[in-house]
Every structure is written in C-alpha cells, then in structure tokens.
Amino acid sequence: MEDCDFGDSDFNVNIAVVGMGLIGGSYAMALKALNPRCIVGIDKDKKTLNEALDMGIIDMAYESGGRFLKKIDLIIIALYPKDTVKFVKDNLQNLKRGVLITDASSVKEYVVSSINLFLPEYMEFVPGHPMAGRESKGIELASADIFKKANYIITPSSRNTPKGLNMIDKMARKIGCSNVTYVSPEEHDNVIAFTSQLPHVAAVSLMNSYDENSINNMELFIGGSFRDATRVAQINSKLWSQLFIMNSDKLVDEIEKFQKSIDELKMAVIYKDVNKIDDIFENAVHRRKDIVKRQG
Amino acid sequence: MEDCDFGDSDFNVNIAVVGMGLIGGSYAMALKALNPRCIVGIDKDKKTLNEALDMGIIDMAYESGGRFLKKIDLIIIALYPKDTVKFVKDNLQNLKRGVLITDASSVKEYVVSSINLFLPEYMEFVPGHPMAGRESKGIELASADIFKKANYIITPSSRNTPKGLNMIDKMARKIGCSNVTYVSPEEHDNVIAFTSQLPHVAAVSLMNSYDENSINNMELFIGGSFRDATRVAQINSKLWSQLFIMNSDKLVDEIEKFQKSIDELKMAVIYKDVNKIDDIFENAVHRRKDIVKRQG
Known part of the structure; x- marks a missing residue:
C-alpha cells in the first residue's frame, strides 16, 4: 500500500x-x-x-x-x-x-x-x-x-x-x-422476490409477449408507460438467472400471486365489469399512493 | 372573441x-x-x-x-x-x-x-x-x-x-x-392494447399482487425496478376502465400472450433451467435494445 x-x-x-x-x-x-x-x-x-x-x-x-x-x-x-x-x-x-x-x-x-x-x-x-x-x-x-x-x-x-x-x-x-x-436473510429473500425479482419478471415477460410479425415499427407507438415498464428488461442475464434460481421457491410464489392478480383483471375486462375494474384500479392507486407517502 | x-x-x-x-x-x-x-x-x-x-x-x-x-x-x-x-x-x-x-x-x-x-x-x-x-x-x-x-x-x-x-x-x-x-383506427387499437394498455395491466397487477399482511414496511425494500414497474398503477380509474372496456377483445388477447410469456419463465424457474432462463432474458434484452435503437 x-x-x-x-x-x-x-x-x-x-x-x-x-x-x-x-x-x-x-x-x-x-x-x-x-x-x-x-x-x-x-x-x-x-x-x-x-x-x-x-x-x-x-x-x-x-x-x-x-x-x-x-x-x-x-x-x-x-x-x-x-x-x-x-x-x-x-x-x-x-x-x-x-x-x-x-x-x-x-x-x-x-x-x-x-x-x-x-x-x-x-x-x-x-x-x-x-x-x-x-x-x-x-x-x-x-x-x-x-x-x-x-x-x-x-x-x-x-x-x-x-x-x-x-x-x-x-x-x-x-x-x-x-x-x-x-x-433476517430469509425475510430479505421473501420480500425481494416481490419488490425486485417480480418487476424483472414483468418487464421481461412484457418485452417477450408480442408477436414481432404482427407489429411493425413498434417504436412509433410507445409512450412512457411502456418505456418504464420494460426498462429492466435490458437485464444482466447471467446474474439474474442465478438470482432467480437461488430464490426460486419464493419467486414462484410471487409469480403465482401476480398471475392471479392479472387473471382477476382479465376476467373483469372479459365481462366488461366496469365496477370490478374500477375497484381493482382503485386498490392499486391506494396501495401505490400509500407506499409513495411512506417513502416520504 | x-x-x-x-x-x-x-x-x-x-x-x-x-x-x-x-x-x-x-x-x-x-x-x-x-x-x-x-x-x-x-x-x-x-x-x-x-x-x-x-x-x-x-x-x-x-x-x-x-x-x-x-x-x-x-x-x-x-x-x-x-x-x-x-x-x-x-x-x-x-x-x-x-x-x-x-x-x-x-x-x-x-x-x-x-x-x-x-x-x-x-x-x-x-x-x-x-x-x-x-x-x-x-x-x-x-x-x-x-x-x-x-x-x-x-x-x-x-x-x-x-x-x-x-x-x-x-x-x-x-x-x-x-x-x-x-x-387505421383498428390497427391503432391493436397496437395500443400492447404498447399502452398492457403495461397498465402489469403495473396495476403488480401493485395488487402482494399480501399486505405479509410484508411490513415495504417502502424500505424498494428499488428503481419496482418504482418504474408500478408508476402507472396510480391510474385514472374512470378513464382507464372505459378504455379497457372499449378495447376489451384486443386487450384480452394481449393479456393472454403476456400470461403465456410469464408462464414460460415461471416453468423455467421451477425447473431451475438456467439455459432456458438465459434464453428468455437474452430475447428480452435483444428486443428492448432493438426498440431503443430504432427510437434513436
């Protein structure tokens, strides 16, 4: 030295x-x-x-x-x-x-x-x-x-x-x-499966879910919501595959809760149930405002 | 005047x-x-x-x-x-x-x-x-x-x-x-179901998918990925329920492709299939880089 x-x-x-x-x-x-x-x-x-x-x-x-x-x-x-x-x-x-x-x-x-x-x-x-x-x-x-x-x-x-x-x-x-x-390490991995790993699942899956042949010039139809939702889809693959596998049980639990939540919204859209959709949206608004508030 | x-x-x-x-x-x-x-x-x-x-x-x-x-x-x-x-x-x-x-x-x-x-x-x-x-x-x-x-x-x-x-x-x-x-209006509504409505589905569903009783002080475990992924969860409910219902068929199609994409990643995580996870990630990275590039 x-x-x-x-x-x-x-x-x-x-x-x-x-x-x-x-x-x-x-x-x-x-x-x-x-x-x-x-x-x-x-x-x-x-x-x-x-x-x-x-x-x-x-x-x-x-x-x-x-x-x-x-x-x-x-x-x-x-x-x-x-x-x-x-x-x-x-x-x-x-x-x-x-x-x-x-x-x-x-x-x-x-x-x-x-x-x-x-x-x-x-x-x-x-x-x-x-x-x-x-x-x-x-x-x-x-x-x-x-x-x-x-x-x-x-x-x-x-x-x-x-x-x-x-x-x-x-x-x-x-x-x-x-x-x-x-x-504790266990509690950390539990929470992180939701707050960090699941948003990566969402971003990657959004990015992969469209049929490249069906949408031309997609970049011309993009706004802030898509840009933000897919930002972390530009993922460090080798790192994140290791992280996902090391926390697989907890992550799979969170993915399944996410899938249930998507399904609920999808069914409300299929049935054009405006009150149900409103309720789902209002719950999300309430939860996000609450977190933003607590973050100060 | x-x-x-x-x-x-x-x-x-x-x-x-x-x-x-x-x-x-x-x-x-x-x-x-x-x-x-x-x-x-x-x-x-x-x-x-x-x-x-x-x-x-x-x-x-x-x-x-x-x-x-x-x-x-x-x-x-x-x-x-x-x-x-x-x-x-x-x-x-x-x-x-x-x-x-x-x-x-x-x-x-x-x-x-x-x-x-x-x-x-x-x-x-x-x-x-x-x-x-x-x-x-x-x-x-x-x-x-x-x-x-x-x-x-x-x-x-x-x-x-x-x-x-x-x-x-x-x-x-x-x-x-x-x-x-x-x-055309039809093509617009098709593409927008993916580039605008689906990111809102993802954000709202992410926000709603966790069990409030199981995670205390979630705001202390949040990083940029969660913040960005849920930004639009603070949605204008009355407007977006109308938009979703008016475009319900196209949106449901996109939600189902998204669900398929999530399922594929989930199965790879369950089986700890590192090569499959890497492939899924690399596809997302490639697609996003391509869009960012085309946006200039």
Missing part, C-alpha cells in the same frame, strides 16, 4: 472493492469521495481495471485476490452470489485477522449460510444489499449517484458484532443511502 | 381546448406558445378554468359548449372517449362550417366510427392520439413538456382531407412531438 495516502479521514481504512462492474465501480466512486486511506480494485478484466485507474476511483488494481489482502481492513464484494462465496473461500489464507467483509448480493440466504460455514471467528461478514442499480452492466455506467436516497438492507446473522454492523451501517449512510434496514 | 389578440402568427386561428385536465391543460400550454389568434378553454369545473386563466394558458373560459363555438376554427377535445363523442354531437348546431376537430383519445375505433355517423360533410374530424401523459390527472400536472419527443398517431378515415390531416400533423410537430404516424 506504499502508494496510498495515509492522511486523516473519516473513513481512515484500507478498502478493497472486488468486482468493478456497475455496482463495484459505483462503490469505488462513492467510497473514494470519503477519502479512505487506500482503495484497491480487484477485477479479472484488465480493461475494466485500467478504466477504474484512469477514472481515479481506485489507487491500485489487481486481477485477483492475493497476499496484498493482508493489509485490507474492509472488503466490499460486488460479484455474483456464487463468485462472492468463492472469493472469500479462495482467499481465506490471504485475509487480515479482523477483516470486515460485506457484499452486495440481492439474494442473502445462500450467501450468508455458505460463507458462515467456513469463515473463521476472527473475521466478520456483514451481508449487505444496496437497492441500487441500473438496467445494464459495466463500469462505464457506474456512478456514485446510484446510492443517493437508496434503500440499504443488512441481513445480520448470529455471527455479527455491533462494531461490524455499525461500520457497514455508517458506510451505507455515508455513500448516500437514506434507509438502512435490518432483517 | 373581443378580448383576443388578432396579431400575426404561424398558428393564426381561434382554438378551443375541451377538457382542461392533464392532457387538455398541456395542449393549451403548448398551443399558447404558438401564439394563436385566440385560445378558449372549456371545462365543467370552474376551479380548473380559473386555474387555467390564472396560468395564462387560455384567453377565455366556458363551462360548456355554446354559440361562441361558431368562431372557433380548431377544436381539440381532451375528454374521455364517450364524452368526446357526446361533446361533438351535443354541439353540432354550434360548430362553425369548416371547423377542424381533433381529439386525444387512446382508443380510436369507437371514437371515429361514432363521430363519423353524425358529423356533417362540411366539418372534419381528424382523430389524434398524443402518446404522452403522466401517471396522475389534473391541470396542476399539465406541462407543455409532455409532448416533447413524444409519438403522435393519426388514424385517418375516408372522410379526411389532405388539408385537415396536414393541419393536425403540423400542430403535433409544433407542440414538440417527434414522430407523426398514420394508421
């Missing part, structure tokens, strides 16, 4: 960000602004690392873990869930005693239970999920702004200490998240 | 906007900027009219049609479909010979066939659909900006003249729409 600035800072630690894609790149940007002692980027892709160095959001770059990790106090892993677990496992010998590790996975049961199986007592893993992202991937889309006013969820296990939780809570708020919420 | 400015203008005609809600209010704003000879607002709600007068987007206000319409060259009706037809029918005796009428309905077969039944030859109705809007209603949300780069669709009938079509085409472009597309 010879190249690093050892000056005073609110966040005066050595940080490593693992995976410099959209989320990892955004973390590096947001954390760099906190003036850490040193920030290291790890990514298997050299081009990505060079870009991160050029952008000045990391001080040093590595293509994989290694002994340099002995000096790192805080590791943020922004990889797919399986790779997150693998990175910790593969680097156990390289990690500093007392290291604090967090992640950004949007499924938590798998990650928490897997890592807790092999992580020694003198290291701490605080599972984190910043509810931030964009519809596409890659460091070129990274921005510290994605965390602004975002929700941040921590899913503690019995292995966590107040000190460790406090550090990640503080980090989440410092990078701009407005709410930090604590729930 | 004594109070009106008779000065020169590119759009040197007397205009009436009927229905001063979100769409009508936005029309008045956008048209006022074109410096018409005079612009009149018609709305049954006095408060709305006073607001429009205070905003300076209309020169005169009326609570209903009447003999003053004899001086109006161009009428833009921004009412629900049934009220659109009713306004023309009820005011036939008041309309100027040679008047040009357009509307903003998002279902066209009903409106065109109904109005063509009774409109005299010496009046012209050019059916128009600006693909612009917001998730809520009312003049307080009106803005000329909603038309910026929006799609505008004209659904001509055999009754239309080149002059009439040209005038509405010119108006659409002058208020900021970037594409003006001509299709």
Whole structure:
C-alpha cells in the first residue's frame, strides 16, 4: 500500500472493492469521495481495471485476490452470489485477522449460510444489499449517484458484532443511502422476490409477449408507460438467472400471486365489469399512493 | 372573441381546448406558445378554468359548449372517449362550417366510427392520439413538456382531407412531438392494447399482487425496478376502465400472450433451467435494445 495516502479521514481504512462492474465501480466512486486511506480494485478484466485507474476511483488494481489482502481492513464484494462465496473461500489464507467483509448480493440466504460455514471467528461478514442499480452492466455506467436516497438492507446473522454492523451501517449512510434496514436473510429473500425479482419478471415477460410479425415499427407507438415498464428488461442475464434460481421457491410464489392478480383483471375486462375494474384500479392507486407517502 | 389578440402568427386561428385536465391543460400550454389568434378553454369545473386563466394558458373560459363555438376554427377535445363523442354531437348546431376537430383519445375505433355517423360533410374530424401523459390527472400536472419527443398517431378515415390531416400533423410537430404516424383506427387499437394498455395491466397487477399482511414496511425494500414497474398503477380509474372496456377483445388477447410469456419463465424457474432462463432474458434484452435503437 506504499502508494496510498495515509492522511486523516473519516473513513481512515484500507478498502478493497472486488468486482468493478456497475455496482463495484459505483462503490469505488462513492467510497473514494470519503477519502479512505487506500482503495484497491480487484477485477479479472484488465480493461475494466485500467478504466477504474484512469477514472481515479481506485489507487491500485489487481486481477485477483492475493497476499496484498493482508493489509485490507474492509472488503466490499460486488460479484455474483456464487463468485462472492468463492472469493472469500479462495482467499481465506490471504485475509487480515479482523477483516470486515460485506457484499452486495440481492439474494442473502445462500450467501450468508455458505460463507458462515467456513469463515473463521476472527473475521466478520456483514451481508449487505444496496437497492441500487441500473438496467445494464459495466463500469462505464457506474456512478456514485446510484446510492443517493437508496434503500440499504443488512441481513445480520448470529455471527455479527455491533462494531461490524455499525461500520457497514455508517458506510451505507455515508455513500448516500437514506434507509438502512435490518432483517433476517430469509425475510430479505421473501420480500425481494416481490419488490425486485417480480418487476424483472414483468418487464421481461412484457418485452417477450408480442408477436414481432404482427407489429411493425413498434417504436412509433410507445409512450412512457411502456418505456418504464420494460426498462429492466435490458437485464444482466447471467446474474439474474442465478438470482432467480437461488430464490426460486419464493419467486414462484410471487409469480403465482401476480398471475392471479392479472387473471382477476382479465376476467373483469372479459365481462366488461366496469365496477370490478374500477375497484381493482382503485386498490392499486391506494396501495401505490400509500407506499409513495411512506417513502416520504 | 373581443378580448383576443388578432396579431400575426404561424398558428393564426381561434382554438378551443375541451377538457382542461392533464392532457387538455398541456395542449393549451403548448398551443399558447404558438401564439394563436385566440385560445378558449372549456371545462365543467370552474376551479380548473380559473386555474387555467390564472396560468395564462387560455384567453377565455366556458363551462360548456355554446354559440361562441361558431368562431372557433380548431377544436381539440381532451375528454374521455364517450364524452368526446357526446361533446361533438351535443354541439353540432354550434360548430362553425369548416371547423377542424381533433381529439386525444387512446382508443380510436369507437371514437371515429361514432363521430363519423353524425358529423356533417362540411366539418372534419381528424382523430389524434398524443402518446404522452403522466401517471396522475389534473391541470396542476399539465406541462407543455409532455409532448416533447413524444409519438403522435393519426388514424385517418375516408372522410379526411389532405388539408385537415396536414393541419393536425403540423400542430403535433409544433407542440414538440417527434414522430407523426398514420394508421387505421383498428390497427391503432391493436397496437395500443400492447404498447399502452398492457403495461397498465402489469403495473396495476403488480401493485395488487402482494399480501399486505405479509410484508411490513415495504417502502424500505424498494428499488428503481419496482418504482418504474408500478408508476402507472396510480391510474385514472374512470378513464382507464372505459378504455379497457372499449378495447376489451384486443386487450384480452394481449393479456393472454403476456400470461403465456410469464408462464414460460415461471416453468423455467421451477425447473431451475438456467439455459432456458438465459434464453428468455437474452430475447428480452435483444428486443428492448432493438426498440431503443430504432427510437434513436
């Protein structure tokens, strides 16, 4: 870490960000602004690392873990869930005693239970999920702004200490998240099946449901509702297929409730039951207004 | 029209906007900027009219049609479909010979066939659909900006003249729409069932599909995907129930294709078929990128 600035800072630690894609790149940007002692980027892709160095959001770059990790106090892993677990496992010998590790996975049961199986007592893993992202991937889309006013969820296990939780809570708020919420990994995965995975199911299915031969020049018939509803259809396939499969039971439950809800509206349209359609719409209006209100 | 400015203008005609809600209010704003000879607002709600007068987007206000319409060259009706037809029918005796009428309905077969039944030859109705809007209603949300780069669709009938079509085409472009597309009313209603009505079905059904007792503080688990997917769930119930019922057959077809598409993804998740899920995702990515590209 010879190249690093050892000056005073609110966040005066050595940080490593693992995976410099959209989320990892955004973390590096947001954390760099906190003036850490040193920030290291790890990514298997050299081009990505060079870009991160050029952008000045990391001080040093590595293509994989290694002994340099002995000096790192805080590791943020922004990889797919399986790779997150693998990175910790593969680097156990390289990690500093007392290291604090967090992640950004949007499924938590798998990650928490897997890592807790092999992580020694003198290291701490605080599972984190910043509810931030964009519809596409890659460091070129990274921005510290994605965390602004975002929700941040921590899913503690019995292995966590107040000190460790406090550090990640503080980090989440410092990078701009407005709410930090604590729930169990199971509850997290339950809720996320609805609030995050199901909207992706809807967007992808909307995008795939029309007959390309029957609609010409569809772009000329599009308004805001279609654009918004399908934004996340431009999905990171490899990541999201892993997320869906890891949370399949909970997701299937939510899909089935969604299907029931669509069926109810469809039947009301078939029977031209204006009162029923109105009721369904008013329920949706009421629910959405309520959520918007509670978000403040 | 004594109070009106008779000065020169590119759009040197007397205009009436009927229905001063979100769409009508936005029309008045956008048209006022074109410096018409005079612009009149018609709305049954006095408060709305006073607001429009205070905003300076209309020169005169009326609570209903009447003999003053004899001086109006161009009428833009921004009412629900049934009220659109009713306004023309009820005011036939008041309309100027040679008047040009357009509307903003998002279902066209009903409106065109109904109005063509009774409109005299010496009046012209050019059916128009600006693909612009917001998730809520009312003049307080009106803005000329909603038309910026929006799609505008004209659904001509055999009754239309080149002059009439040209005038509405010119108006659409002058208020900021970037594409003006001509299709039959039937084709319009077919495509719109998918590009506009189905996203509303998805948003409303998403919003209604969760069990309120099972998720506490849902607002803390929401990210951009949920916010975007449910934006239009804050729907104008009375308007959209009418639109859905008027286009029910076409909409039900689209809902069923959507259901098939959801089912396919659900089965792949149930069987944890990663290749199938990837294929489904990649198809959606490809389709959406293609549309975004064609939109330019």
